[in-house]
Amino acid sequence: MTTAVVVVSHSKALADGVKELALQMARSNTSVWAVGGTDDGGIGTSAVAIHDALVDALAAANEAVVLMDLGSAHLNTVMAIEMLDEDLRRRVSMADAPLVEGAVLAVVSAASGDNAQEVRARAEEAREMRKLIYGGINA
Amino acid sequence: MVVAADMRRFVERFAELIEQNADTLTELDAAIGDADHGINMRRGVRAVLERLGDEPTPGAVLKTVATTLISKVGGASGPLYGTAFLRASAAAGSKESLDDADLAALFSAALEGLRQRGGAQAEDKTMIDAFAPAVGAFETALAQGHPRKDALQAARSAAYAGSDATIDLVARKGRASYLGERSRGHRDPGSFSTALLFDAAASTLSGDGP
Ligand SMILES: [Mg+2]
Numbered sequence: 001m002t003t004a005v006v007v008v009s010h011s012k013a014l015a016d017g018v019k020e021l022a023l024q025m026a027r028s029n030t031s032v033w034a035v036g037g038t039d040d041g042g043i044g045t046s047a048v049a050i051h052d053a054l055v056d057a058l059a060a061a062n063e064a065v066v067l068m069d070l071g072s073a074h075l076n077t078v079m080a081i082e083m084l085d086e087d088l089r090r091r092v093s094m095a096d097a098p099l100v101e102g103a104v105l106a107v108v109s110a111a112s113g114d115n116a117q118e119v120r121a122r123a124e125e126a127r128e129m130r131k132l133i134y135g136g137i138n139a
Numbered sequence: 140m141v142v143a144a145d146m147r148r149f150v151e152r153f154a155e156l157i158e159q160n161a162d163t164l165t166e167l168d169a170a171i172g173d174a175d176h177g178i179n180m181r182r183g184v185r186a187v188l189e190r191l192g193d194e195p196t197p198g199a200v201l202k203t204v205a206t207t208l209i210s211k212v213g214g215a216s217g218p219l220y221g222t223a224f225l226r227a228s229a230a231a232g233s234k235e236s237l238d239d240a241d242l243a244a245l246f247s248a249a250l251e252g253l254r255q256r257g258g259a260q261a262e263d264k265t266m267i268d269a270f271a272p273a274v275g276a277f278e279t280a281l282a283q284g285h286p287r288k289d290a291l292q293a294a295r296s297a298a299y300a301g302s303d304a305t306i307d308l309v310a311r312k313g314r315a316s317y318l319g320e321r322s323r324g325h326r327d328p329g330s331f332s333t334a335l336l337f338d339a340a341a342s343t344l345s346g347d348g349p
Contacts, residue, residue, distance in 0.1 A: 038213035039210065039211065039213075040182075042175075042213065043173070043175070043213075044175065044179070044213030044214050045213065045214075046210075046213060046217075047209055047210070047217065047218055047221075048209070048210045070314065070317075071215060071313055071314050072213075072214050072215035072217075072218070072313075072314075075215050075218045075219070075256065075257065076217070076218055078218070078256075079209065079217075079218040079221070079222075079256075
């Protein structure tokens with residue numbers, strides 16, 4: 001059982017950077033796909049580009065978990081999933097998590113061989129992750 | 140009756156209104172969003188005009204618009220307008236001409252698609268705030284026995300009024316919702332492009348020919 005992680009951002013640079021950061025934490029070679037920007041290279045998300053990344057990810061892994069940044073990244077991901085053939089669509093799920101922390105948790109989980117449900121659950125733990133609980137200047 | 144040629148004129152008029160108002164749409168989006176609505180919509184309608192051809196039915200015209208907008212318009216507008224046109228296309232089916240009831244069903248299907256896709260409610264400061272009143276006004280006018288031409292005018296007025304009303308609202312959906320209270324005092328850009336859509340419909344779908 002392998003799970004691919006798909007990072008969707010408005011910015012290609014951000015998607016690539018999140019992928020790079022997350023892969024640093026993963027011991028084995030996990031499938032991470034970064035997709036960002038509009039069809040003409042601007043800032044935005046494209047249902048068609050996300051769809052194509054999902055097709056690639058599902059060719060490499062049994063399942064795929066998608067993490068998204070702001071607003072329309074979610075809308076276009078839903079659209080992209082609906083555009084998939086039925087047999088592929090059943091193998092994709094979305095994680096409701098902050099992008100950076102969620103992607104790191106998801107990739108670590110996927111690298112350890114977790115299935116999509118587990119990867120998604122781990123990614124969503126990012127919602128509870130705190131940064132300032134150890135004290136410091138504004139504690 | 141509305142045939143494929145009428146539907147193409149509607150789309151062409153919408154494209155024309157988007158071209159004329161692209162800078163305004165982008166400025167509205169710059170105030171409370173990411174400053175791309177006019178740019179995105181213009182790219183979308185230009186691609187639509189390139190692809191529009193000899194579709195045999197109104198539904199086929201709407202389908203061409205839907206698939207083009209989905210692939211060419213970035214941001215939330217692509218999937219939202221794309222879904223609206225796709226549902227409208229499905230409602231029109233393969234009929235060669237549409238009567239008043241068909242047109243009402245088409246508008247209503249488009250609105251339902253928008254609601255499902257975006258998950259927005261009334262007064263969330265989105266395109267729904269123009270679209271829903273327009274569809275409601277069209278249905279009410281027809282039910283009161285007004286001719287389609289007048290019903291379309293009522294829809295157009297309701298869409299513009301609905302867009303005006305977004306100015307005082309606080310955004311609860313979309314990029315502007317990140318601004319919270321600071322989104323008040325600005326018109327929602329999607330509501331304005333929606334008003335342009337019903338403006339285009341009012342001048343092209345009345346059924347009395349070009
Ligand atoms: Mg925008």
